[in-house]
Amino acid sequence: xxxxxxxxLLDGDNERDEQAEDGDDENEEHKRRRKIGLFSLTSATxxxxxxxxMIEYSMVMPSLAHYVRELGQTNVFYGVCQAAFSLxxxxxxxVLGRWSDxxxxxxxxxxxxxxxxxxxxxxxxxxxxxxxxxxxxxxxLVGMGSANATLTMSFVARITEKETRTKAMAILNGLNLIGVxxxxxxNLLITDVDFQLNSVMVFNGLTNPGWVMVVLLAGxxxxxxxxxxxxxxxxxxDVAYVSPSFAPPSENSSPAVSLRxxxxxxxxxxxxxxxxxxxxxxxxxxxxxxxxxRGLVNNIIRHNLWMHxxxxxxxxxxxxxxxxxxxxxxxxDFGWDAIANSYVYAGLGLAVALSxxxxxxxxxxxxxxxxxxxxxxxxxxxxILSIAYCRHKPAMxxxxxxxxxxxxxxxxxxxxxxxxFSKRLEEDENLAVNMGLYIxxxxxxxxxxxxxxxxxxxxxxxxxEDHLHVYIGPLIVVVLALVVFCVNYDAVxxxxxx
Numbered sequence: 001x002x003x004x005x006x007x008x009l010l011d012g013d014n015e016r017d018e019q020a021e022d023g024d025d026e027n028e029e030h031k032r033r034r035k036i037g038l039f040s041l042t043s044a045t046x047x048x049x050x051x052x053x054m055i056e057y058s059m060v061m062p063s064l065a066h067y068v069r070e071l072g073q074t075n076v077f078y079g080v081c082q083a084a085f086s087l088x089x090x091x092x093x094x095v096l097g098r099w100s101d102x103x104x105x106x107x108x109x110x111x112x113x114x115x116x117x118x119x120x121x122x123x124x125x126x127x128x129x130x131x132x133x134x135x136x137x138x139x140x141l142v143g144m145g146s147a148n149a150t151l152t153m154s155f156v157a158r159i160t161e162k163e164t165r166t167k168a169m170a171i172l173n174g175l176n177l178i179g180v181x182x183x184x185x186x187n188l189l190i191t192d193v194d195f196q197l198n199s200v201m202v203f204n205g206l207t208n209p210g211w212v213m214v215v216l217l218a219g220x221x222x223x224x225x226x227x228x229x230x231x232x233x234x235x236x237x238d239v240a241y242v243s244p245s246f247a248p249p250s251e252n253s254s255p256a257v258s259l260r261x262x263x264x265x266x267x268x269x270x271x272x273x274x275x276x277x278x279x280x281x282x283x284x285x286x287x288x289x290x291x292x293x294r295g296l297v298n299n300i301i302r303h304n305l306w307m308h309x310x311x312x313x314x315x316x317x318x319x320x321x322x323x324x325x326x327x328x329x330x331x332x333d334f335g336w337d338a339i340a341n342s343y344v345y346a347g348l349g350l351a352v353a354l355s356x357x358x359x360x361x362x363x364x365x366x367x368x369x370x371x372x373x374x375x376x377x378x379x380x381x382x383x384i385l386s387i388a389y390c391r392h393k394p395a396m397x398x399x400x401x402x403x404x405x406x407x408x409x410x411x412x413x414x415x416x417x418x419x420x421f422s423k424r425l426e427e428d429e430n431l432a433v434n435m436g437l438y439i440x441x442x443x444x445x446x447x448x449x450x451x452x453x454x455x456x457x458x459x460x461x462x463x464x465e466d467h468l469h470v471y472i473g474p475l476i477v478v479v480l481a482l483v484v485f486c487v488n489y490d491a492v493x494x495x496x497x498x
């Protein structure tokens with residue numbers, strides 16, 4: 001039999017083999033992702049991590065300003081404490097994300113939980129030692145621990161498929177927000193606990209949040225060790241072939257990567273000029289290039305990922321500035337104390353949970369970018385109404401409406417933005433294998449907003465007679481986010497929805 005007769009037969013067989021192998025690969029990937037379900041014990045542990053982070057936040061926030069003033073500091077120092085928490089969170093998010101890419105995810109989870117426990121213990125000790133600077137150091141450690149939020153998002157991205165990811169992330173955020181309700185409820189239970197074991201270990205309404213979190217985080221360490229299972233990841237062996245029509249990657253370029261193997265005909269035919277390449281080596285080179293600072297920046301710009309960073313920063317700036325300013329505004333305008341503010345945070349948490357339910361219900365037939373646009377529009381409406389009606393001793397009903405409009409808009413923007421970002425990462429293998437790092441960087445913009453927003457709020461609150469400065473900053477960043485979103489609207493169309 002001549003080679004002319006053999007070639008078509010082999011080529012046809014090869015195509016069928018490739019189709020069968022592709023189908024097997026897809027089924028295997030589906031099984032890997034489904035191995036750890038969204039409602040498994042491991043997922044429940046991950047939810048507990050996020051939920052405890054929200055409990056800590058909603059327990060500390062209502063009384064932190066008073067705690068700082070009790071130890072002789074001002075609202076500016078309060079803003080610095082908030083910013084320090086967020087800065088440490090910002091720095092540690094990509095660190096934990098990269099750690100989870102290279103090592104088992106349980107390691108950064110446990111490390112971050114222990115850091116948060118130590119920070120909360122120091123927070124409780126600050127009162128007995130009579131130093132507000134210990135509060136600052138404690139908030140830095142807790143911020144480093146709370147950077148594990150990036151791990152929870154990476155976990156969801158690993159165990160879900162594109163079609164269900166927005167819904168899954170919204171469910172995760174919704175379950176985390178249980179902590180926003182449980183935190184204030186816990187405050188109500190512990191506010192009257194007042195005793196001391198010695199001159200340093202003092203238990204009262206200001207220190208109790210720290211001590212309670214130490215106990216809860218210790219329990220979380222035990223739960224994580226007992227139940228956590230490592231989620232699947234995209235490994236180097238998942239990328240099997242690099243097209244030889246491209247040169248080896250340089251610092252500014254990456255090879256075209258295909259999950260298909262080279263054709264059998266190209267191996268048997270004497271006419272082929274395609275060499276067999278050392279694909280693992282090329283893949284490692286591409287990944288190393290992508291992980292350089294210049295490579296990261298190039299990828300973010302080339303793939304138009306920067307839009308997600310802008311939207312994430314702006315959306316989180318609004319909600320974080322509101323969180324920081326809310327206790328001072330309600331105390332000045334309505335005379336509310338820490339307990340009353342706990343009710344406000346609980347109500348806001350319930351409203352945000354309802355928004356997440358809307359995201360979950362609509363994510364199957366409404367695109368991520370449509371949800372993002374809707375959320376930004378709600379946020380802009382809330383800020384404009386605040387400037388119009390809440391500058392000077394506002395009516396309580398109007399104040400509540402404005403706060404809830406801004407708060408409810410945050411999850412409508414946040415979950416779809418993160419989901420769309422992870423889906424777009426999966427479109428490129430060199431990005432997908434470093435998903436933890438990229439999600440950490442995106443979450444880092446949340447941390448950056450948590451640095452800038454409290455500092456801005458601290459200075460905006462210096463004049464409590466006119467709240468214009470409290471709202472003008474959020475107005476600027478929301479307009480910026482909307483402009484960036486509209487300019488890039490067509491460029492980030494979800495492929496599965498068109």
